[in-house]
Amino acid sequence: MSNVIGPTGENVLVVIPTYNESENLPIIVDRLLSALAGVHVLVVDDSSPDGTGEIADRLAAEDEAGRIHVLHRTEKDGLGKAYLAGFTWGLAREYAVLVEMDADGSHAPEQLHRLLDAVNAGADLAIGSRYVTGGSTVNWPKRREFLSRGANTYARLALGSSIRDITAGFRAYRREVLESFDFAAIDSAGYCFQIDLAWRAVQGGFTVTEVPITFTERAIGESKMDGGVITEAFLQVARWGMDSRFGRSKHG
Numbered sequence: 567m568s569n570v571i572g573p574t575g576e577n578v579l580v581v582i583p584t585y586n587e588s589e590n591l592p593i594i595v596d597r598l599l600s601a602l603a604g605v606h607v608l609v610v611d612d613s614s615p616d617g618t619g620e621i622a623d624r625l626a627a628e629d630e631a632g633r634i635h636v637l638h639r640t641e642k643d644g645l646g647k648a649y650l651a652g653f654t655w656g657l658a659r660e661y662a663v664l665v666e667m668d669a670d671g672s673h674a675p676e677q678l679h680r681l682l683d684a685v686n687a688g689a690d691l692a693i694g695s696r697y698v699t700g701g702s703t704v705n706w707p708k709r710r711e712f713l714s715r716g717a718n719t720y721a722r723l724a725l726g727s728s729i730r731d732i733t734a735g736f737r738a739y740r741r742e743v744l745e746s747f748d749f750a751a752i753d754s755a756g757y758c759f760q761i762d763l764a765w766r767a768v769q770g771g772f773t774v775t776e777v778p779i780t781f782t783e784r785a786i787g788e789s790k791m792d793g794g795v796i797t798e799a800f801l802q803v804a805r806w807g808m809d810s811r812f813g814r815s816k817h818g
């Protein structure tokens with residue numbers, strides 16, 4: 567399979583969802599464009615009260631190369647909906663690969679090339695994984711790691727999937743993978759969106775590869791994880807597991 571990505575990330579759109587990330591956003595965008603000067607960035611902001619959206623607009627105006635774009639949404643509507651809006655924007659343009667990355671520095675832009683290398687080597691979906699050999703977490707509270715590992719074990723068993731870090735939020739999709747999904751049928755709002763899309767890719771017959779990354783707990787701001795996110799993931803995964811066991815519709 568031919569390389570679709572240029573040496574400094576040309577043809578790649580990095581979608582960054584933001585809610586109250588005013589301090590983190592300038593840092594992450596600077597790190598990203600320093601690491602890979604050829605990528606484009608799309609910030610999807612849900613009218614953050616702390617002014618993240620305005621900061622994103624300023625960063626976009628200041629980047630003479632026109633690599634930074636901003637999508638403003640009217641209210642906080644969950645990670646999944648923010649990504650779907652970002653993907654829709656990206657798929658309407660020429661990008662060959664669309665990347666998911668958090669704004670808070672948990673995902674190191676300096677490691678993005680690992681995901682892009684995997685795509686160039688043939689992966690349709692490359693997942694930056696904490697739970698394969700070489701992957702790790704730094705400063706993550708024990709409670710969060712326990713929850714994350716538990717969610718991954720549960721998803722593996724319920725779905726019969728072999729992906730070690732199916733909840734990971736640092737990943738690169740070939741555009742064809744996203745084009746194959748019916749976005750209108752994707753109703754996962756919170757972090758189970760990550761499981762949802764990875765499972766759709768597996769069921770669609772795409773090649774999913776995990777590459778090791780280091781996940782570092784945010785230094786600034788707060789996680790948006792809450793009880794609703796956990797309950798949604800638990801129920802959705804149970805439903806998808808049953809669907810797949812009983813041969814019902816592909817997904818969702």
Ligand SMILES: Nc1nc2c(ncn2[C@@H]2O[C@H](COP(=O)(O)OP(=O)(O)O[C@H]3O[C@H](CO)[C@@H](O)[C@H](O)[C@@H]3O)[C@@H](O)[C@H]2O)c(=O)[nH]1
Nearest residue numbers: 583584585612643644645648668669733735757789790791
């Ligand atoms: N636009 C928008 N952005 C949001 C929303 N909720 C969260 N975000 C943004 O999504 C990113 C991840 O949110 P966090 O709240 O920082 O996530 P986390 O708790 O650190 O969770 C991480 O681990 C999860 C479990 O592995 C992952 O599923 C998740 O993607 C993320 O990597 C951040 O950039 C945050 O601002 C929302 O409703 N709308």
